[in-house]
Amino acid sequence: MSENIGYVRTEMALPEPAPPRERGPVAWARKNLFATPVDSILTFIGLAIAATIVVPLFQWALVNAQWTGTDRTYCSTVAQGGIQPDGWSGACWAFVKAKFGQFMFGRYPIEERWRVILVAIMFVVLLVPLMVPRVPRKGLNAFLLFLVFPVVAYVLLVGDMFGLTHVETPLWGGLLVTLALSFVGIVVSLPLGILLALGRRSKMPVVKMVSVIFIETVRGVPLITVLFMASVMLPLFLPAGMSFDKFLRALIGVSLFASAYMAEVVRGGLQAIPKGQYEGADSLGLSYWQKMGLIVLPQALKLVIPGIVNTFIGMFKDTSLVYIISMFDLLGVVRQNFSDPAWASPQTPASGLVFAALVFWMFCFGMSRYSIYMEQRLDTGHKR
Template sequence: MTQSYFVRSEMQEALPPPGQTTGIVAWARANLFSSPGNTLMTLLGFAFIAWIVPPLYDFFIARAVFTDPEQLRGAACRIEDVGACWIFVKARFQFFIYGFYPDDQIWRVNLMFVLGVILLIPLLVPKAPFTRTAALLFFLVYPVVSYFLMTGGVFGLSVVPSAEWGGLTLTLIIAFVGIIASLPIGILLALGRQSKLPAVKLFSVAFIELWRAVPLITVLFMASVMFPLFMPRGIDPDTLLRAIIGIIFFESAYMAEVVRGGLQAIPRGQYEAANALGLSKVKTMVFIILPQALKHVIPGIVNTFIALFKDTSLVSIIGIFELLRAVRSAGADPNWISPTMAVTGYVFAGFIFWVFCFGMSRYSIYMENRLHTGHKR
């Protein structure tokens, strides 16, 4: 009996994977319908979306007031069954962003923001050129330039007191100054709390426990009302400066505990390895321990930054017109009073806060994925 053989002379083209193992169907089966419990939760989630989305769309888009050709202002939003009053946000948008800053000097605020973004991008983007130069300019030169741009009084710039600052501009100033200053102070306090010098340790512990034991509202009231009473006669520090200093000290105490948690997570073997290499205590801390500790607590650090950014709204209680108070004060205009005006303003302010907080959160996740070296689970 003759046996025949077949030998292929060229490779056969690869077949596509089964449809149920790739694509949207496979993703849905793996993530949404992988078990009876997940299937039930998915169906409940779809039901909730179907219940909440149509009313939101109806209020914020379908029945919303986007234009005011007849210049009716609040009257255009007082018509029966109207939705969000977006013309209110459009009309007062400049006030929400710049507060009472003079209209003809707003270019100074815009220039400050543009310079900040240009210098900040090399610090946030890995492998960007001129990182060291950008860092020196951002932390040493930029604060001085920003101060004189905002306050004026030099190079022919008119003086604009801090009482005329407001809106999102003031919110960002308070938040970024607090973030940049609280991190190094928090690191020093965390190191001081672990110091073997009794005076340094006692001071660090007392500072941390004192500021963590009182709410931020109390700190702001003390900075605004009580602090001037302890100053020499005739000296009255700026209200904004007092609020920023209070926020820095308050957030530094929380930052210190976050950093201390990272320091305690470093195994003893890292210290012993540094000693074996002959590194001094300062070099061990700067080059070995701190980089690892800060990498471990990136989520906690960013969480503190996000809390600080949202806490800036509390400065309104001492008369500072940050974003939220600017929205509230704009709503007090009788020309704009309407049933949906306040809701629209608060939604706008909430969206602004969400954008910045979500951005910090996503960048935190990016840095975690980029810096983790096997400790991540």
């Protein structure tokens, strides 16, 4: 008795395009903006708010903006002509253009700024390959970036050797100070924070007590207090006649402050690792440092990537607080130039602050997006 088989597919069916109503901008808007009556109402409210804010902002930043000029009179001139010092309503980008060098380098000598540019190029050349997973020799790359580069950068920026002119750190300013403080803070705070987190979970009472006291003390005071102590009070505890650079004091203060917060972030990751991972490592006969370095920490750090990057972003923005100890980062230099009588106009402060905000946003947004990329790349498929 034979079986009657009408049809047997021997190959996969080819994919068909989505129905016309399910693709294109109209379909996207219907699904995301007008799916329900409530969504439609909220969409119209959002569009009204955006129109109220975006259109005047666009006019202020682009349409009515003054892009060129040599003093404040250009920022008091309407594009159509006529002097209106108090009535002009456009951004003064001419001020930003004129002061751009100070915003980037502070009072670093103009003829020596090539050294800062060279350091920036070296930093980018070493950082980008380290961030791209496909580029080989990560160990050598990290060695050059975190150990060799700081020494070379110090020699180039400070000078006083190899025929380079000495440039005192009080002359540093602008984005140079912001990036220098952030880079050193990141490089120091992550390993120090890991050690503090391990120390807080240690079974040795003295190590645990020291770690807890340090973390809770630093986290219990604002960064301004830490910077003030590092700049003003720390020299009082040094031997007579001994002192060190104010910029170095700020580096120490920022690094220690960030490491205390980093320690708590890492400790959260350590506590999230199942107990079985610790027991499995012990069953293999691994030592404490082998267990942490090969088993526990790689998993813990992967879990807390958002918290780590959030700490980095917060530290990057908090560098503006060095203004309290008479150091001028990007925001400090921008504010300092508001007092220049040649550029005193109603639009100067807003233009300078918007420029500083855009620079901070670009760096913070870049760190945020890269952290998302790393989370997706290291995702092992565990959904919570």
